[in-house]
Each structure stands twice: as structure tokens, then as C-alpha cells.
Amino acid sequence: MGDLDWNNVNEIRTPDNAIGSTDTSFGEGAKENTAVPSVVDGGIPPNKSDLRFFGVHQEGTTLDGSLHLYWTRVQEPSGTTTMDFELNQSRTKSSNGVTPMRTPGDLLVTYDLDKGGTRPTIKLRRWTTDGVWGAAEDLSATGDATGSINSSPVSAAEGGPLGPLSTRTFGEASVRLDAILGSDGTCTRLGSAYLKSRASDSFTSALKDFIPPTNVSISNCGSVRILKTDDRDMELAGAEFTLYQNLAPLAPPLGGEDIVTELTCTTDASGVCTIPNVPAGDYIVHETVVPAGHNRAPDQAVTVTADETEELTFVDPRQRGAILVHKVRKHAGDGPGDHNFAGVSFTVGGVTKQTDASGNACFDNLEFGSHTVHETTPAGYRGEADKSVLVNNEASCTPDPADFRGERVEFKNIPLSNITVSFESQVQDGTASVISCTGPNGATVNPNPADTTPAVYDDTSETIEDLVPGTYTCTVVVDP
Incomplete structure (x- = not known):
């Protein structure tokens, strides 16, 4: 002996x-x-x-x-x-x-x-x-x-x-x-x-x-010390680990309650926890509680030696989400209602994509949190301001939008128009005019912002640009 x-x-x-x-x-x-x-x-x-x-x-x-x-x-x-x-x-x-x-x-x-x-x-x-x-x-x-x-x-x-x-x-x-x-x-x-x-x-x-x-x-006992991080090497609190006897092929969670021990620990703010008083032997370490926003790390096998501390590191990948941007427009040639708009550029997190024939652009591999969606508005349309989208659901882009499980956001483009009103005197210097217009809400639309004396009879032609659909009323006052 x-x-x-x-x-x-x-x-x-x-x-x-x-x-x-x-x-x-x-x-x-x-x-x-x-x-x-x-x-x-x-x-x-x-x-x-x-x-x-x-x-x-x-x-x-x-x-x-x-x-x-x-x-x-x-x-x-x-x-x-x-x-x-x-x-x-x-x-x-x-x-x-x-x-x-x-x-x-x-x-x-x-x-x-x-x-x-x-x-x-x-x-x-x-x-x-x-x-x-x-x-x-x-x-x-x-x-x-x-x-x-x-x-x-x-x-x-x-x-x-x-x-x-x-x-x-x-x-x-x-x-x-x-x-x-x-x-x-x-x-x-x-x-x-x-x-x-x-x-x-x-x-x-x-x-x-x-x-x-x-x-x-x-x-006859040792201990297991666990360090828990994410894939950015940031410590994670609140992860719970349980030791299972390593009775292959009865690996957890399929091994059944008969191989579960009561040896558990939960990581603290530094991402560390220790399971003490572990009888010497072979074990599987299984993550039983996964911190929110992360995926479970693979199980690890460990052999516990008497009076020794075995150290393990578990890395939980951060869950990623996705945003599906849908772009629509109003267009007289397409009939009434909103219609898909292809070829419009959107940017999320520094990545720019264009909408497809269905008016969709999908962005995935996004960390959980708030993301800004920015549109590059096409010429001749009025777009929308940037939108903030909260990503908190694990998802990725799918070929069929019906299967998409992530966040959705819609942008609508409105086509713009110009109105031109002209005045012409049949007699040279015979008459003069003042042209003014009001928009759908009744407010005055100044066709010429540089004209500081709109009451002066000096208008011959005025063009009002970038008008959204609506009713506009233009008045021409002719000097007798």
C-alpha cells in the first residue's frame, strides 16, 4: 500500500x-x-x-x-x-x-x-x-x-x-x-x-x-470554480450551473433525475461562482439558467480531484436579432393605396442595403438594444425621419418574410409635385399681377421665399415645389 x-x-x-x-x-x-x-x-x-x-x-x-x-x-x-x-x-x-x-x-x-x-x-x-x-x-x-x-x-x-x-x-x-x-x-x-x-x-x-x-x-472532495463571460469577454452575472455525474451516454438533460446532484452555483457580478465540497470523480457541468439575451454554452466535462480546485470558463454567445424594413409609396400609376417600393437604400449599424421587389430590406446579426434605421430618400419623394427600433428577440433574416421572427418597421414615401402659375400682359407694361397660393391646411405657401414684397405687382410666373398631395388654391390679382 x-x-x-x-x-x-x-x-x-x-x-x-x-x-x-x-x-x-x-x-x-x-x-x-x-x-x-x-x-x-x-x-x-x-x-x-x-x-x-x-x-x-x-x-x-x-x-x-x-x-x-x-x-x-x-x-x-x-x-x-x-x-x-x-x-x-x-x-x-x-x-x-x-x-x-x-x-x-x-x-x-x-x-x-x-x-x-x-x-x-x-x-x-x-x-x-x-x-x-x-x-x-x-x-x-x-x-x-x-x-x-x-x-x-x-x-x-x-x-x-x-x-x-x-x-x-x-x-x-x-x-x-x-x-x-x-x-x-x-x-x-x-x-x-x-x-x-x-x-x-x-x-x-x-x-x-x-x-x-x-x-x-x-x-475526498474538491471544488469547481466557474468563470462566465459572453463573446465580448464581458463577465455575466446570474448564470446557474449544476454538476451531473458523468455517466455517458446519459448526459444532461437526457440523463434523468437519477444522475442529478444538488451541487449548484450562480455567478456573481464578476461572473464567478464556485461549487465547493464536490466528491472526487467525473462530472458534466451544465448551465441550467442562462442570462437573458444569451445562448447557453456547451456542457463541459471535468474531473474533480480531492483537495483541488478545477477552473472552467463558459462563454455564452450573445443572442442576435434582426430588423425587416418594409418600404411603400403612393404612386398614381399603381392605383390606389400603398405599394411596395424597390431600390430604396436603408442603413442600420453602418450597413446599407436596398429594398427588393417586395419593398423589403433585412438586417440581422444585430445585438439586443436600440438601433437606428436611416432612409436615403429617393429624389421626388418625401421620406420619413430616422426610426429607433428595439431589438430584443432572437431572429435572423429568412427567405420568406412570413417566417421572419424579428422586429419590423415600415417607411412610407410620398411623391412630391410642383405647381407653376404664369401671368402675361397682352400689352407691354399694360398690366401687372400678384400671385399667391395656400396649401391643404389653409396656410400660405410662399412660392418665392426671396420675394420680400409679395404685394408688389411684379409677378409674371411662380413655381411652388415639393408639394405633397392635397388641394392648393392659387390667387392671381391683376393690376387694372
Whole structure:
């Protein structure tokens, strides 16, 4: 189980706070089921284990890895060797100010070795909601753990940072991670670990020396961090993502509720969200809520590794809309009513198109929002002013306007006319005239804006231009 040597890894190594008469230990009859053991000053009896170092190293992931543990002590004691490795989820100190607060699901790996033995029995207990350690699981018997003790001295060179070791002063255990953290999809995260010794091989015997807790990071869970942008690299808030187990070909949304997990997150104003506490494994990340005005990004597969954060970027294309411009005109040759007008130029967003035989010009690939439609009015017609069109519906131009699902706008052209009124005296300088006209609304239409003295009898011919259809009345006053 594992193929590493302690001299080849950077384990978490924690020394005891003291050795000998100044050492601290558990006192006042503290036992394993004592949630907050009493910490006292004083040396460890010579026939008990006076601890020196405690080591932890994780090899691999929870899918195939192992948790390696070791202890060292000052000298070989008489009797059995009984060590307990406590692994806590919380790093918060209990009321004794030393040991962590216990949480249901905390772990206790026990290491029991008969006097003269070389293969310890490794067992596992879990802290229960009743505030006691649960029944022991014999990991040695199931092949989920193994251990040993040094049966001969270890030189300083061999001991490395631990120094020279006398016989039976170094013990180690290797435990399968999935055996202690589980593989049922439950997320477990261990944040603290420490070593202690018991007075005898009885689980209810008194606790003795301990090495203070150290922070660890052991977990069968990781996290997925998602960055959400649009196709302009702008961050998008409000996108929701859900993790599905990657049970191909049952990919979402066709996989059914049986593969849906409760792991979701929604992006914030910076376009980021994180799904924490994801059990290690293979997943499909699916965008379940798409921000308005955007299309869903494709699903992505991700492999979550224990105690790692996987980062993914999803890009939602902005939805695009379209505007269909319809151009009509009134024309005497076409009969009554409005008629399609071909060949008229319109401009939207810098793009110019001409209307076809049906009087249509279509503009697509338009971002959602307000767009100005501008007409280049043909000569001889009065057109309309620019029109603002709000695009908020996903659409594109279609060959058949009946199938068009975008925005529509119509422009109408009115043909213009000129009226010319002429006066001629039959006798040279015999008569003179004043010509004036009024339009359909009765207002005076000045045929010659440059004529500042319309009452002067000097008009011979007046032309009124660019007149819309209607009734016009022209009056000619002849000077007698």
C-alpha cells in the first residue's frame, strides 16, 4: 500500500512540545471518549511511550491513494505499544485550548502492537452524534491498512530528520483513503491531526502523552470554480450551473433525475461562482439558467480531484436579432393605396442595403438594444425621419418574410409635385399681377421665399415645389 519512503517525501512532521520532565500529557483519567481531555504538566512514566515526532503524508487521491502515518518515541517501553492518531474536521480549539473540537465523522486510527510483535493491528473509529467513538472497524483484517515497527536500530543517516532510532521506537501505518473517507459521495474534509498514547491495549485505558495537533488538509472532495463571460469577454452575472455525474451516454438533460446532484452555483457580478465540497470523480457541468439575451454554452466535462480546485470558463454567445424594413409609396400609376417600393437604400449599424421587389430590406446579426434605421430618400419623394427600433428577440433574416421572427418597421414615401402659375400682359407694361397660393391646411405657401414684397405687382410666373398631395388654391390679382 504505497511505495514511498519517508526520506523521499515532505511529510507534515510535528515534534512534541517537550521531552521528559517538562512534557505535557493528558491527565485526570482522560480517556478516548473524553471529548475535552485535561492537559497537565509533568513527565511521562518511564514504562510508557514518551513521544518525539508525529508524521502525516497523503499519497495519491481518495480514488487510489493512501494516508501514511508515523510516530517516534524516546525509548522502547515495556508492554504493548498503543498509539492513536486522531483526525478532526475542525481546527477550532476546544475549551482546553489544545485539542480540536470534535465533530461527528471525526476519525480515530488506532495502532496496537503486542510486546515483541512486528505487525500492529490498525483499526478505525468514527466520532458519533452521541459524543463517543463508534465501534472499531478492523482495517488490518480487511486489507485496508498495514503497519510495522522498526525491529532493529536505525542509523542517523537512515533516520534522516528523525535522527538515529533505537529498536521499536518508530512505527508507521498506511491506510487506504477510501476506507477512512468513504466512497459513497459523502464529502469529508479533515483539517487537524495529532498523536497520543494509551496506557494499555484496552480502548478504555487512560490517555498519556500526546503531540499537539497540527493543521492538515485531507479530503475526498474538491471544488469547481466557474468563470462566465459572453463573446465580448464581458463577465455575466446570474448564470446557474449544476454538476451531473458523468455517466455517458446519459448526459444532461437526457440523463434523468437519477444522475442529478444538488451541487449548484450562480455567478456573481464578476461572473464567478464556485461549487465547493464536490466528491472526487467525473462530472458534466451544465448551465441550467442562462442570462437573458444569451445562448447557453456547451456542457463541459471535468474531473474533480480531492483537495483541488478545477477552473472552467463558459462563454455564452450573445443572442442576435434582426430588423425587416418594409418600404411603400403612393404612386398614381399603381392605383390606389400603398405599394411596395424597390431600390430604396436603408442603413442600420453602418450597413446599407436596398429594398427588393417586395419593398423589403433585412438586417440581422444585430445585438439586443436600440438601433437606428436611416432612409436615403429617393429624389421626388418625401421620406420619413430616422426610426429607433428595439431589438430584443432572437431572429435572423429568412427567405420568406412570413417566417421572419424579428422586429419590423415600415417607411412610407410620398411623391412630391410642383405647381407653376404664369401671368402675361397682352400689352407691354399694360398690366401687372400678384400671385399667391395656400396649401391643404389653409396656410400660405410662399412660392418665392426671396420675394420680400409679395404685394408688389411684379409677378409674371411662380413655381411652388415639393408639394405633397392635397388641394392648393392659387390667387392671381391683376393690376387694372
